[in-house]
Amino acid sequence: MEQILKKIKEFDTIIIHGHYRPDGDCIGSQYGLMYLLKASFPNKNIIITGETSDYVSFIGKPTILEDESLFENALSICLDCATSERLSDKRFTKAKYSIKIDHHIDVEKYGDYQYVDTSSPACAQIITEFYYKFQDELVMTPKAALALYVGISTDTGRFKFDSVTAKTFKMAALLLEHGVDLGYVDNNLSVETLQTLKLKGYCLSNFKISPNGFAYIKMPRSTIKEYGVTDEEAASQVSTISTIEGCPVWAIFIEYENEIRVRLRSRGPAINELAEEYNGGGHKKASGAKLASFDQLDEFVAKADKLVYDYKMSI
Secondary structure (H helix, E strand, C coil): CHHHHHHHHHCCEEEEECECCCCHHHHHHHHHHHHHHHHHCCCCEEEEECCCCHHHCCCCCCCCCCCHHHHCCCEEEEECCCCHHHECCCHHHHCCEEEEEECCCCCCCCCCEEEECCCCCCHHHHHHHHHHHCCCCCCCCHHHHHHHHHHHHHHCCCCCCCCCCHHHHHHHHHHHCCCCCHHHHHHHHHCCCHHHHHHHHHHHHHCEECCCCEEEEEECHHHHHHHCCCHHHHHHHHHHHCCCCCCCEEEEEEECCCCEEEEEEECCCCCHHHHHHCCCEECCCEEEEEECCHHHHHHHHHHHHHHHHHHHHHC
């Protein structure tokens, strides 16, 4: 972390990157770091580049940086992204110096410097720890605290996942001390549109369970259009089947134009190796994957079912 602060002090322009299809942790980390640095170094030009997320748009809405000349003498900080291929703005290579800060399995050491802590449940927790370590030099603001709290909260399933540690609650408490309004956060994260609520009903009526307890939802493009929801809202339905007794692994398969994207979750066996077999990866309990088409669905379900079977036999 000393190296990160040193480089931040060296550069007048700092560009903060996130991954494509950003989640709450990505947006929370980006805006949390931006607000933290703006308050701490008011004369520096701090810029966010990347895609937006409707789910956490109350924190902020990034856009892709248009002025490419800004990269020439800039520091690029890439957050919450294990591989450079997943960055929504890949021009960190044009920056004078680049840093990767992440909590996923370190599958690619891109950038000039990497800070990866796989024990952290959220990248936003790492940014909070960065503030905590250098709080004599850095300035936390209510906006920064809100963004970082949302990042931690969303990536831990509201502090329910087993990746949560005592340090997570310590960092969350620190953010609460800087003005986070829990009611405001809950109101923004819990409210659902009527279309999303109807889609949840569809999911509850159409999910399937394999013989040994792999629960899954097949989401064709036609269903997404029928219910008038965004891809992000459709993908979030993976949590709809997260509490089925006897189903420690579950997933949603969403049809895109040229591929099927899989959101895979677990409250038991490690699933990241299965995801890696299908052009994906991630955490042991939360991963993503890709299928070429629904023709591969039965094969994937069979492997997930075997994973669940082996897990149940081992306990």
